[in-house]
Amino acid sequence: MSSPSTRLEPDYAALADRVRELARGFGFQRCGITGIELGDDEAHLRDWLANGLYGSMEWMARHGEKRSRPGDLVPGTLRVISVGLDYGRRDDEEAWETLADGERAYVARYALGRDYHKLMRQRLQKLADRIAEEMGPFGHRVFVDSAPVLERALARNAGLGWIGKHTCLIDKEGGSWFFLGEIYVDLPLPVDVPATAHCGTCMRCIDICPTRAIIAPHRLDARRCIAYLTIEHEGSIDEELRPLIGNRIFGCDDCQLVCPWNKFAKRSDEPDFRARNNLDEATLADLFAWNEEEFLQRTEGTAIRRSGHERWLRNIAIALGNAPSTPEVVAALQSRRDSTNAVVREHVEWALARHGAS
Incomplete structure (x- = not known):
């Protein structure tokens, strides 16, 4: 057996390629690797919190800088493997038709079918287990919207897409209709090139917002956001906002439906995310x-x-x-x-x- 001083280091570049290959095999349409430096995003988060734009979502402020410092959340973390999983069919026209029919209920496309959290977590854990099988044990932790993680910033840095003016992640090829998940790892894998922004002068997402919740590019006031009001907010909803909610009973997709990048996006139909209980027609x-x-x-x-x-x-x-x-x-x-x-x-x-x- 070789001593630690003579033991060969793994080929991390080859391992990174293998991670991406395995991720595709487990059903993820996109996968990238990034470091853990999020200084600019941390400043943006601090300012957003300081202005109280998070509404009653106290957990956004409670975890402090762990959200923007992966190494504090999971000590030993060196890299983050970020993945994206498509949801929904190409049903934008049907979505607009539902929004136009006042007697029908509109449910955000992501919530029509199975809850993505468990499905993605299972697939990510299988991916981590497979990596361990091939290279040996390593330190890691899987996240799917389950801890203080700046998932969009990490995904952008991993090359999965850029953060649009509506604060959703946008991929040139896949639009914005996809979920994000992460594996924090203690492996010094080579990182991918961060995605660059391609919104240009477009303001459609800001202009379409029913409640004017997008108060500036990349700045969302959750207190006015229909997704926040119908899902996170407890108690009474401000009477001023009620007429603006329309027939949206769980979430809102307007800013994504109007995004030009979604018009030509290549989307995968995940059977688990197809509508249940006829929620797309009820x-x-x-x-x-x-x-x-x-x-x-x-x-x-x-x-x-x-x-x-x-x-x-x-x-x-x-x-x-x-x-x-x-x-x-x-x-x-x-x-x-x-x-x-x-x-x-x-x-x-x-x-x-x-x-x-x-």
Whole structure:
């Protein structure tokens, strides 16, 4: 057995190529490797937090600089393997049609099918295990939106795409319809070339935002963002914002739907992310009728489950208040007037008043 001083170092360049090859084999459409320096992004994060633009998402501030310092979050980290996984079909036209139909419910494309967290985490862990099989044990940790990680900045530095003016990551070939995941590793792998920005003078994402949540390029006020309001925010939603939410009951895709880079993007159809429970066609009245047991049963294994039944009803009540004044819409709202939840009742009464039926 050779001594440590004479033992050959691994061919890290070959290993990096193998990592990318394995990542494709596990179903990831993109993979890159980056270092752990995020100084400029840390300054941007500090400023965003200092201005309170994170709303009630206290965890954004609670973890401090661990989010922008991978080596503090996982001591020994030298590199980050960043991967992207496509979701959804080429259904942009259908998405616009749903948004234009006030009696139908709009659910963000990423949430129509299976929750991506578990699927991606399993694949990333298999990727890490396979790397260990081929090269031996190494220090690593897998993340899929599960810890304080600046995933978009890391992905940009790994060459997966640039951060658009709407703050989503954009890839020239794949647009922005993909999830991100990471493996923090203690291997000195060669890094990829960071992606360069290609938004140019385009402002479509800023102009389309229903609530004007994108207050400047690369600057999002979460407190006005429909995704934040319908998913993260608890309690009552500001009356000023309710009419602007339209029929969006879980998330919002407008800034991505209007992005020119998505028009020509090559997208992979992942079966697990196809719509469940006809959520891409369902009416607001039908979804409003789900009791808590049915809600839990139908949303099992999906991202929607995290909103909880009460926020689900609150969101749909707002959408029904923005819907056409049909007998079906008014009847659906009246069926929840006596809800045991005060927030639901408040939003139902607001919606009924919009239809002159309070």
